[in-house]
Amino acid sequence: MFFFPLLFAALHSEGDRELAERLKRREPQAMAELYDRYGRVTYVLIFRIVRNTGTAEDLVQETFLRVWNRMQAFDSEKGALGPWILTVARNRAIDYLRSVDGRMAQNAFELETNEHPSLFANLETEVLNSDRARRLKTAFEKLTANQKQVIELAYYEGLSQSEMADRMKQPLGTVKTWVRSALKALREDLGEALAV
Amino acid sequence: MTCEHLKDEYELHALGLSEGFEHAEIEHHLRQGCASCRAGIRNALLTNVLIMQLAPDVEVPRGLRKRVLASVGAQSTDWGWRAIWATATAALVAAVVWLGVENRQRTDYTAEAKQTLAILNGAETRQVVFGGSVPVPPQGRVLVNAKHGVLLLASNLPKPPAGQTYELWVIPKGGSPKPSGLFQSDSHGSAMYLSPTPVDVATLGAVAVTLEPAAGSTAPTSTPIIVAAMSD
Numbered sequence A: 001m002f003f004f005p006l007l008f009a010a011l012h013s014e015g016d017r018e019l020a021e022r023l024k025r026r027e028p029q030a031m032a033e034l035y036d037r038y039g040r041v042t043y044v045l046i047f048r049i050v051r052n053t054g055t056a057e058d059l060v061q062e063t064f065l066r067v068w069n070r071m072q073a074f075d076s077e078k079g080a081l082g083p084w085i086l087t088v089a090r091n092r093a094i095d096y097l098r099s100v101d102g103r104m105a106q107n108a109f110e111l112e113t114n115e116h117p118s119l120f121a122n123l124e125t126e127v128l129n130s131d132r133a134r135r136l137k138t139a140f141e142k143l144t145a146n147q148k149q150v151i152e153l154a155y156y157e158g159l160s161q162s163e164m165a166d167r168m169k170q171p172l173g174t175v176k177t178w179v180r181s182a183l184k185a186l187r188e189d190l191g192e193a194l195a196v
Numbered sequence B: 001m002t003c004e005h006l007k008d009e010y011e012l013h014a015l016g017l018s019e020g021f022e023h024a025e026i027e028h029h030l031r032q033g034c035a036s037c038r039a040g041i042r043n044a045l046l047t048n049v050l051i052m053q054l055a056p057d058v059e060v061p062r063g064l065r066k067r068v069l070a071s072v073g074a075q076s077t078d079w080g081w082r083a084i085w086a087t088a089t090a091a092l093v094a095a096v097v098w099l100g101v102e103n104r105q106r107t108d109y110t111a112e113a114k115q116t117l118a119i120l121n122g123a124e125t126r127q128v129v130f131g132g133s134v135p136v137p138p139q140g141r142v143l144v145n146a147k148h149g150v151l152l153l154a155s156n157l158p159k160p161p162a163g164q165t166y167e168l169w170v171i172p173k174g175g176s177p178k179p180s181g182l183f184q185s186d187s188h189g190s191a192m193y194l195s196p197t198p199v200d201v202a203t204l205g206a207v208a209v210t211l212e213p214a215a216g217s218t219a220p221t222s223t224p225i226i227v228a229a230m231s232d
Helices: A007-009 A013-024 A028-050 A051-071 A080-100 A109-115 A128-144 A145-157 A161-168 A172-192 B004-013 B020-031 B035-052 B063-070 B079-103 B109-121
Strands: B139-145 B149-154 B166-170 B176-183 B191-195 B202-215 B226-229
Touching: A007 A172, A013 A028, A013 A172, A013 B191, A028 A080, A028 A145, A028 B063, A051 A080, A051 A172, A051 B063, A051 B176, A051 B191, A080 A145, A080 B035, A128 A172, A128 B035, A145 A161, A145 A172, A145 B035, A145 B063, A161 A172, A172 B035, B004 B020, B004 B035, B020 B035, B063 B191, B139 B202, B149 B166, B149 B202, B166 B191
Parallel strands: none
Antiparallel strands: B139 B149, B149 B191, B166 B176, B166 B202, B202 B226
């Protein structure tokens, strides 16, 4: 069963603007609305990564606190709240996995930089619609087992291609081919609007 | 390397997973203001968000909303829990009254208990709080776990002045306070805050809380309102 609540939340971009303004004014009740809008999708993603209820709860709390504390840097006019929150959530969960595994990745710094609020300005959130969600799900199901595995290792375990090659005991070139072909298939099915 | 060669790496770069030469090249293009790479990374962010949502649905634990809101001082409007507390409180009062009646061999106290309940349940009953003007110092507890961080549970916190917030500090023995997160209290002056950063318990001297500007401080700028010293 797959879940695309952010797609519906993305339809409320007008509401997001007003909500972001209230969050910037540090109105505590705005946090309640933020949680009601994005709490579920955040928990679902984090739980998929850490697979532990207690840890997932801790990381959801940390995610929302991080957003709350960094709200001043968010552009409420142009920013996309949902994609930002999900990126922060994934980073927290991947960071946790790495600390547990004792693998402080060489690219740990990127986890901090790839969630800066300024990156989420001017995102075309209207491309997040249910049609594309269905197409993505169908496209994912059509991937080969190896392609699915590398996508899951990247998105849900935070492994780089070198780390995937070690984990899967496969040559780096082979892993790169699987990753590129998988992303290409998903990108193509998402359509031209997401294509570069 | 051209943007055409780099475009297959955009998603991994946006995830913080690009490596080596490709990573350096994308960073170089972005620093140079390459419009194509900027647009590519933006699109990759959206693609990534869609892929992240392939995660299978699971049930969200009850109480998580309340916990998240409490950490920033927002009140939960979770009426389900309120109803549970109200029911539990009423049951407790009824049990206490019933036990009292039993122990006193159902004498005149029955009438007194009925009267007590009548007051508690009466819609026309008015309530006046006393002793509220007497300042009560903050109290609570700090729980420290080497792996999971610091959990602060506090009550009687003074209302922060406008533009200020609480900041938690982890203070190593003989060291400088380390900023460990910002939080707000609720309207009753209570707060629960988790700082999930692992702590070196062996060298931990104290956990403290100060009032700081809303954006937080890198070092305390006011006298701590809470200091929880770790005993050896």
